[in-house]
Amino acid sequence: MGLLSRKDANLILDPLADNNPITIQVLGICSALAITAKLVPSVVMAVSVIFVLGVGNVIISLMRNIIPSKIRIIVQLIVVATLVIIVDQVLKAFSYELSKELSVFIGLIITNCIIMGRFEAFALGNGPWKSFLDGIGNALGYGLILVVVGFFRELFGSGTLFGIEIFGNPVEKSGLYAYGYENNGFMVLPPMALIVVGIIIWVQRSRNKDLIEEN
Template identity: 45%
Template sequence: MKVREITLKNLWLENPVFVQILGICSTLAVTNNLRNTLVMTVGVCFVTALSNATISAFRSFIPRKVRMMVQVLVISFYVILVDLVLRAHLPEVSKALGPYVGLIITNCIIMGRAEAFAQANPPLISFWDGLTSGFGYMLVLVVIAFVRELLGFGSFMGFKILPDSFVPWTIMVVPASAFFVLASFIWIARTVQMKRKGGGK
């Protein structure tokens, strides 16, 4: 499978969030602050890429009956590294994210790529598949976080950018608003995809 094909699939054609509808819990929970969202999604990219590469490298030695357990163990190792780095260097962000860093372990995107791709492909291409899957996840969450923070707080990355006359949309701060923003993103993205498919026929 070509690098370009994998990149296009993971970022657009088969995006894990707006096409496969995976990783929704964190989408709803951490996207009211762009800084926290960026840190969270970078962590997911790191874990997805390295866990994919590790599982791929050792796939020949992993008994099929226990492969899921091994995958969770490998993913847990990288999640713990992310958690330790955040606690040491970004304690405020770590505290704000709370349990959601640990819940990266159960992220369907990571488990899905490990099972569907890393188990059957070489380490380097598996690393790239994991990295681009993480970027696809990041793309959607960053857009949602930008909209929610801008309308909910009038700020960007914690810095006030809208005038004082702007009245913040309180609803954008609560997790439920992520449903509406995500649904709007999915609607727009799928509409564009369908139009492009139709235009290509």
């Protein structure tokens, strides 16, 4: 038997596709629109949510039997706010310019529906190990969409990936730009993130007819 049982493995794998928090549950859309014009912020936001949701789910699970039901939401907010502050301070210490670029959106992880939803729906009713897997799975599903959207928006909007020129230099008219290629400025605007997410949803549901029937 491997490290994970089939049921445990599904806690990680299901949110990557058939139960993705963005494309299926339609949660966390705001950050998908706001910070995916470039790939670096997309990856950093994905890693941040993986940390917050993975660790947060474990903490809430460990405390589930001692949290009074009337104040459980307050306790959940305190836990997630503490973890977000840690992420924010680490970013400011090691990548200040990136922390300024992400600015308020790191703080908004506190109100991310995915995180509060997993605390409430899973961590409060399951043990630490399963809660950890559930948190990592949902955060990976969220992060996957952010990275995919960021990849296409930066590539076709700026002609770069991680700031590295892919199509050539548009100023010097080298590479594809020498043949008349132009970056699509619309790709870096927030509405394009919604369109890209919509295309991902369409592709996903066209490949899995069960998702159409369920929704």
